[in-house]
Amino acid sequence: MQQKTILIVDDSATSRLLFRARLPGNSPYVLHEADSLDSAMEKAASIRPEVVVLDYNMPGQSGVEIARAMLKAGIKARFVLFTANTQKSVLDEAAAAGFVAVIEKPVTSEIINDMLEKVGQCN
Amino acid sequence: MQLTPAQHDALSEIANIGASRSAKQLSLLLDDEIQLSIPKVAIVMISELPEAIGIAVTDDVACVYQDMSGCLTGKARLIFHTHESRLLVQALVGSVPVLSGISMQIYEHEAMKEIGNIIISVCISTMTDMLGKETRLAIPMYREGLFGEIIEEDSRHAGVLVMKAALTAGRRGISGILIVTLSIPDIMGLLMGLDNFLAGCAGQQEPE
Amino acid sequence: MTILPYQEIIDHLPLGVLIVDETRKICFWNAWLADHTSIAGKEAAGRTLEELFPEQDNSRFAFALEQVLRTKSPQIMSQALNRYLIPIRIPSLERHGVSMMQQTVSLQYLADDDGRGYALVSVMNVTENVIRSAALTELAHKLQHDNNRDHLTTLYNRRFMWEWLVQQIKQSSRHGYPIACLMLDLDNFKSINDQYGHKEGDSVLCGFAGIVDEHLRKSDILVRYGGEEFVVLMPQCDIEAAIVAAWRTVKGVRAAAIGSLAPGQVTCSIGISIYNPNNPRTGEELLKEADKRLYEAKNSGKDQVVPGSM
Numbered sequence: 034m035q036q037k038t039i040l041i042v043d044d045s046a047t048s049r050l051l052f053r054a055r056l057p058g059n060s061p062y063v064l065h066e067a068d069s070l071d072s073a074m075e076k077a078a079s080i081r082p083e084v085v086v087l088d089y090n091m092p093g094q095s096g097v098e099i100a101r102a103m104l105k106a107g108i109k110a111r112f113v114l115f116t117a118n119t120q121k122s123v124l125d126e127a128a129a130a131g132f133v134a135v136i137e138k139p140v141t142s143e144i145i146n147d148m149l150e151k152v153g154q155c156n
Numbered sequence: 157m158q159l160t161p162a163q164h165d166a167l168s169e170i171a172n173i174g175a176s177r178s179a180k181q182l183s184l185l186l187d188d189e190i191q192l193s194i195p196k197v198a199i200v201m202i203s204e205l206p207e208a209i210g211i212a213v214t215d216d217v218a219c220v221y222q223d224m225s226g227c228l229t230g231k232a233r234l235i236f237h238t239h240e241s242r243l244l245v246q247a248l249v250g251s252v253p254v255l256s257g258i259s260m261q262i263y264e265h266e267a268m269k270e271i272g273n274i275i276i277s278v279c280i281s282t283m284t285d286m287l288g289k290e291t292r293l294a295i296p297m298y299r300e301g302l303f304g305e306i307i308e309e310d311s312r313h314a315g316v317l318v319m320k321a322a323l324t325a326g327r328r329g330i331s332g333i334l335i336v337t338l339s340i341p342d343i344m345g346l347l348m349g350l351d352n353f354l355a356g357c358a359g360q361q362e363p364e
Numbered sequence: 365m366t367i368l369p370y371q372e373i374i375d376h377l378p379l380g381v382l383i384v385d386e387t388r389k390i391c392f393w394n395a396w397l398a399d400h401t402s403i404a405g406k407e408a409a410g411r412t413l414e415e416l417f418p419e420q421d422n423s424r425f426a427f428a429l430e431q432v433l434r435t436k437s438p439q440i441m442s443q444a445l446n447r448y449l450i451p452i453r454i455p456s457l458e459r460h461g462v463s464m465m466q467q468t469v470s471l472q473y474l475a476d477d478d479g480r481g482y483a484l485v486s487v488m489n490v491t492e493n494v495i496r497s498a499a500l501t502e503l504a505h506k507l508q509h510d511n512n513r514d515h516l517t518t519l520y521n522r523r524f525m526w527e528w529l530v531q532q533i534k535q536s537s538r539h540g541y542p543i544a545c546l547m548l549d550l551d552n553f554k555s556i557n558d559q560y561g562h563k564e565g566d567s568v569l570c571g572f573a574g575i576v577d578e579h580l581r582k583s584d585i586l587v588r589y590g591g592e593e594f595v596v597l598m599p600q601c602d603i604e605a606a607i608v609a610a611w612r613t614v615k616g617v618r619a620a621a622i623g624s625l626a627p628g629q630v631t632c633s634i635g636i637s638i639y640n641p642n643n644p645r646t647g648e649e650l651l652k653e654a655d656k657r658l659y660e661a662k663n664s665g666k667d668q669v670v671p672g673s674m
Contacts, residue, residue, distance in 0.1 A: 273439060277431055
């Protein structure tokens with residue numbers, strides 16, 4: 034069976050660590066990490082993730098900009114925005130760019146489960 | 157004071173979450189989009205503070221502050237340059253002509269206190285929640301004055317946690333700095349809290 | 365120390381006090397609130413603020429409450445950013461543009477003996493402060509305005525003119541454009557005053573100012589310089605355009621009924637000078653030259669324009 038993967042893109046090692054720690058143990062997903070636009074594009078092309086979780090507030094490009102770059106490069110995945118800044122303007126921006134969900138920081142197992150369920154329903 | 161890369165990253169992420177949550181609450185309060193820069197964090201000795209944050213002791217600043225007690229005992233202060241803070245409030249509550257230096261809008265201070273209170277309470281509670289440190293804040297206060305006078309009351313031997321971010325509200329940009337003055341033992345406690353937090357995350361990693 | 369009846373004390377306080385539990389239900393509602401909202405303590409008990417006032421947007425209060433109960437730290441809601449928490453009408457102050465009581469609200473954490481958390485909400489009436497502040501603001505605006513204006517005609521005064529001219533000359537030098545200066549004087553104004561009285565004289569001055577204003581562009585300023593002397597300053601205006609504007613004004617004044625006087629009874633004389641950025645001079649010199657030309661106009665029969673040389 035093809036392994037399902039999640040790619041998390043966040044410049045903060047702590048954030049990625051926390052996400053990994055909260056990913057449920059029985060989850061069928063394997064987690065891969067990237068910390069910038071370049072490493073994200075590289076990883077996405079090679080591992081072809083089902084889900085890409087992107088931090089909003091990053092130096093350089095924002096999570097939304099990286100998602101756009103990936104879509105342009107033909108990467109087919111479900112995009113999820115990861116942020117503590119859930120202002121209406123941010124939610125609107127995410128929706129317009131085609132994100133299927135926005136999850137709040139700090140992340141919990143429940144939040145991840147709900148998100149994966151939602152993503153599953155999108156297919 | 158040197159933080160390890162892991163501690164610095166963890167503190168930055170905590171600051172990022174705190175600042176982002178504050179931005180969201182402020183956007184609801186002010187009914188406007190709030191943009192926040194990625195906060196820069198550091199821990200310094202009180203003597204190094206002016207240089208570390210780029211505010212001279214002779215600078216005129218506006219300050220919202222709250223005393224802290226519990227696991228972390230000290231003072232949380234949100235510092236703005238006076239001129240900038242006046243512009244921010246004017247952008248939010250309307251401008252008033254100034255007659256020979258007397259500001260007619262005394263209730264500007266109440267608005268600043270509320271904005272400062274939101275930022276301080278959300279940032280501090282985010283940090284204490286994530287690190288498991290119980291801390292209580294006292295009522296928010298407002299004062300204007302020289303930066304040197306404002307930090308004069310702090311102990312010579314205190315350490316300061318610094319979070320610097322720029323926020324844009326109502327099309328007005330303003331940069332504020334959150335400084336949390338703590339005793340050295342409390343700073344050490346904070347660092348230990350960070351280490352425990354990171355260890356906890358790593359320990360919870362499920363084997364594949 | 366004697367045991368005092370705390371509930372009675374809180375009931376007598378001149379501010380609103382309510383206590384809300386972790387489920388946001390009201391468990392105390394003091395007499396001040398009951399009096400001002402006509403909702404009795406018994407009625408309010410067990411209900412939330414949203415239930416009592418469903419049309420209100422209570423999201424700010426909800427967040428403040430959540431923060432207080434969770435972090436045990438205080439929150440404040442300023443009048444400036446929230447206006448009020450409890451809707452209370454005050455018809456007696458409506459003429460000051462305020463119909464609802466303006467309030468500053470503070471929330472503090474309380475715990476009972478069993479460790480359950482509550483929020484103590486204090487509601488303070490700051491309406492008078494707000495009205496006074498607004499009145500002072502209006503006064504400040506008015507004073508600033510009056511400082512720069514002539515009382516009778518509401519035109520700019522000399523004080524403002526000099527400040528403005530200094531700035532304009534700087535701009536003119538920087539960007540290389542000319543400024544036209546017109547000095548206007550009502551002809552035979554003394555005899556108008558003597559013949560028809562000072563009240564009519566004032567009326568004529570105001571009417572004259574109105575006519576002159578019609579011939580000006582938005583960027584021009586009209587100043588009451590003296591008793592019957594006026595100055596017009598026109599940035600980015602050369603000698604030809606200034607002469608045209610001046611003659612139009614002279615003809616316009618001659619043709620108009622001003623005050624209670626018939627057309628033709630009021631005329632004016634105008635002297636023109638031009639500020640040339642290539643040949644800089646002071647504002648005083650500019651006005652002095654316009655004044656000289658005006659003098660020439662007066663001595664040449666009045667009711668005319670005499671331009672200066674560049």
